[in-house]
Amino acid sequence: MLTSDIRHKGHDHPRPRSLAAVDEIVSRLADRGYRDTEPRRLVISAAAAQGRPFTAEELCAALPCVGRATVYRGLRLLVETDLVCRVLLEDRELKYQLSHQGHHHHMLCAVCGVSADLAGCDVEDVLREAAAAAGFRMSGHWLEVYGLCGKCASP
Amino acid sequence: MLTSDIRHKGHDHPRPRSLAAVDEIVSRLADRGYRDTEPRRLVISAAAAQGRPFTAEELCAALPCVGRATVYRGLRLLVETDLVCRVLLEDRELKYQLSHQGHHHHMLCAVCGVSADLAGCDVEDVLREAAAAAGFRMSGHWLEVYGLCGKCASP
DNA sequence: TAGTTATTGATACTTAGTATCTATTATATC
DNA sequence: GATATAATAGATACTAAGTATCAATAACTA
Numbered sequence: 594m595l596t597s598d599i600r601h602k603g604h605d606h607p608r609p610r611s612l613a614a615v616d617e618i619v620s621r622l623a624d625r626g627y628r629d630t631e632p633r634r635l636v637i638s639a640a641a642a643q644g645r646p647f648t649a650e651e652l653c654a655a656l657p658c659v660g661r662a663t664v665y666r667g668l669r670l671l672v673e674t675d676l677v678c679r680v681l682l683e684d685r686e687l688k689y690q691l692s693h694q695g696h697h698h699h700m701l702c703a704v705c706g707v708s709a710d711l712a713g714c715d716v717e718d719v720l721r722e723a724a725a726a727a728g729f730r731m732s733g734h735w736l737e738v739y740g741l742c743g744k745c746a747s748p
Numbered sequence: 749m750l751t752s753d754i755r756h757k758g759h760d761h762p763r764p765r766s767l768a769a770v771d772e773i774v775s776r777l778a779d780r781g782y783r784d785t786e787p788r789r790l791v792i793s794a795a796a797a798q799g800r801p802f803t804a805e806e807l808c809a810a811l812p813c814v815g816r817a818t819v820y821r822g823l824r825l826l827v828e829t830d831l832v833c834r835v836l837l838e839d840r841e842l843k844y845q846l847s848h849q850g851h852h853h854h855m856l857c858a859v860c861g862v863s864a865d866l867a868g869c870d871v872e873d874v875l876r877e878a879a880a881a882a883g884f885r886m887s888g889h890w891l892e893v894y895g896l897c898g899k900c901a902s903p
Numbered sequence: 904t905a906g907t908t909a910t911t912g913a914t915a916c917t918t919a920g921t922a923t924c925t926a927t928t929a930t931a932t933c
Numbered sequence: 934g935a936t937a938t939a940a941t942a943g944a945t946a947c948t949a950a951g952t953a954t955c956a957a958t959a960a961c962t963a
Contacts, residue, residue, distance in 0.1 A: 743883035
């Protein structure tokens with residue numbers, strides 16, 4: 594468990610057993626001038642420890658020793674630097690997820706909540722053309738797909 | 749102005765000069781057992797009077813004589829009966845819009861806020877196939893496209 | 904090591920929307 | 934048209950998600 598090393602706040606935290614991923618993210622942030630702080634590492638490692646999309650509040654609950662505002666700030670930073678992506682549920686609830694690639698889309702399972710990347714799909718081109726047909730120049734979009742994953746569809 | 753007849757609350761409102769559309773919507777609701785009430789007509793006609801996507805709060809402001817909860821309830825009812833559709837902005841703000849057809853998608857102009865239907869577009873099939881390729885059975889989706897409308901792109 | 908600046912955390916605030924509850928109103932029936 | 938009853942309205946309180954503020958602290962730089 595990544596979060597098992599989180600004990601108390603303020604001083605001399607042992608660093609969470611570091612996933613190469615956390616160090617790498619921290620150093621990428623350092624390249625952009627962001628400081629390497631304990632709370633920030635905690636947010637990153639807790640995010641990395643989630644197996645599926647998670648909410649900001651879940652992360653707050655998992656990190657009682659980190660302030661709420663800090664968790665939100667950390668997530669926002671990770672999204673801005675494309676290290677985490679945002680996922681929108683059908684009820685407009687927002688979740689987050691470590692992203693392994695650039696821009697992409699997700700399938701979300703309505704039962705177990707697992708997500709899968711929607712790969713090898715040229716939806717964007719299709720959209721851009723449809724937009725052009727309506728006289729629009731496309732600059733962005735929201736796209737989320739919901740359904741049942743293989744396991745939940747046929748258990 | 750549709751809302752110009754809204755004067756005070758409680759009794760003997762003159763009906764807003766009725767758009768055939770409002771009467772038709774009211775009667776479609778009646779078919780489903782929903783009553784024809786003054787506040788509900790006001791919500792419907794105010795919604796119908798909007799030229800582009802609007803927020804629930806904008807509608808509340810436009811209808812100071814109708815309670816907030818009633819405006820929200822009215823919108824929810826209209827969405828449930830497919831008479832109004834929900835539109836999601838890039839910042840996750842929710843807007844509404846009278847819908848002229850069944851399920852469809854929108855283009856939204858980032859500058860003037862106008863929306864256009866994304867017609868003749870088989871995105872859904874594309875999505876369903878891509879989902880199937882990932883082992884998912886698609887049951888729903890969110891799709892909104894943002895950009896610039898013809899006017900705002902080349903003024 | 905000291906100075907500067909980013910960052911933190913506590914807290915207050917905002918916004919969008921829902922729940923509750925009493926009073927009222929629309930409709931069906933007589 | 935009068936009346937019963939069930940839906941609806943409005944006032945209000947509440948909730949949830951997220952942001953703003955600001956003094957205290959910690960990270961980097963020289």
